[in-house]
Amino acid sequence: MKESRREKQPDIWSAEGRRRRAAVFDTIVDDYERHRPGYPLEMFQTLQALVAPAARVLEIGAGTGKATTGLAACGFRLVCLEPGANLAAALRRNTAGFGNVEVLNVSFEAWPAEPGGFDAVTAAQSFHWTDPATRLQRAALALKPGGVLAPFWNSPANDPSPLEDEIQQVYRRVTPELAARFERRPVVSEHERWQSEFNATGLFESVEVRGFPWSKTFATEEYLALIGTYSENATLPQSTRRELFDGLRSVIDAAGGKITRDYVCRLHIGRIARSRSADR
Numbered sequence: 001m002k003e004s005r006r007e008k009q010p011d012i013w014s015a016e017g018r019r020r021r022a023a024v025f026d027t028i029v030d031d032y033e034r035h036r037p038g039y040p041l042e043m044f045q046t047l048q049a050l051v052a053p054a055a056r057v058l059e060i061g062a063g064t065g066k067a068t069t070g071l072a073a074c075g076f077r078l079v080c081l082e083p084g085a086n087l088a089a090a091l092r093r094n095t096a097g098f099g100n101v102e103v104l105n106v107s108f109e110a111w112p113a114e115p116g117g118f119d120a121v122t123a124a125q126s127f128h129w130t131d132p133a134t135r136l137q138r139a140a141l142a143l144k145p146g147g148v149l150a151p152f153w154n155s156p157a158n159d160p161s162p163l164e165d166e167i168q169q170v171y172r173r174v175t176p177e178l179a180a181r182f183e184r185r186p187v188v189s190e191h192e193r194w195q196s197e198f199n200a201t202g203l204f205e206s207v208e209v210r211g212f213p214w215s216k217t218f219a220t221e222e223y224l225a226l227i228g229t230y231s232e233n234a235t236l237p238q239s240t241r242r243e244l245f246d247g248l249r250s251v252i253d254a255a256g257g258k259i260t261r262d263y264v265c266r267l268h269i270g271r272i273a274r275s276r277s278a279d280r
Contacts, residue, residue: 022129023232026084033064035225040212043265048074052146055119058142060108061126063087065094073097083107113141120148127151140203146274152267163255170247178232194268204270212265220252223259
């Protein structure tokens with residue numbers, strides 16, 4: 001019975017599956033805003049120190065503004081791109097108190113680039129959704145000489161615990177096609193991959209990664225609400241999602257009804273060479 005159910009599930013890793021996962025965030029705006037975490041203050045302070053005061057900054061895939069308000073508080077003049085109509089509406093509401101935020105309901109790929117128009121380009125938890133064939137070149141095109149591309153995201157930091165091993169077993173049993181997504185992947189290799197991607201373009205005179213650790217303890221239902229906003233989980237068939245979450249609820253409740261997650265917010269920094277034009 002389980003095998004036949006799995007066979008009917010769409011391939012979320014295909015090109016069509018990726019489009020479905022990218023689009024799902026616009027259908028869960030309230031849950032995303034309520035349950036997704038923000039980013040450490042130290043990360044914003046570091047980004048602020050990388051560029052001039054009142055710098056013009058392009059934010060890609062701004063979502064509901066989980067990072068935008070922090071960027072706006074730094075004094076940056078922000079142009080925020082968000083392709084989801086519902087997300088863009090929430091972003092406008094959440095940044096209404098700032099006079100330095102412009103929201104455009106458009107994807108990074110469809111946005112008419114402004115060559116050399118920005119001191120920095122950033123993306124919070126969204127850069128991986130952009131087109132890998134063009135994202136670095138388009139970001140570099142938008143930057144002034146000496147400008148910085150600085151995407152950032154939260155990544156798991158801790159080694160597998162007995163509880164997380166049990167969680168992984170639930171994924172393997174119910175959704176083996178997702179199990180790899182929630183395995184503890186080597187963080188070093190992931191960031192080496194991003195550094196290699198930056199370096200391969202020849203557009204950046206320096207590339208570095210800075211990490212900002214933080215942690216949070218979630219009650220069972222808080223944790224399930226959080227992972228319910230992950231695109232892989234949000235696009236599961238309802239019956240599969242129910243079985244998965246019931247299994248996760250059981251193992252977390254049995255462990256005391258809470259789970260602590262250690263994260264590192266990693267800021268990837270690529271600085272455009274001051275002596276070369278970004279569109280060369």
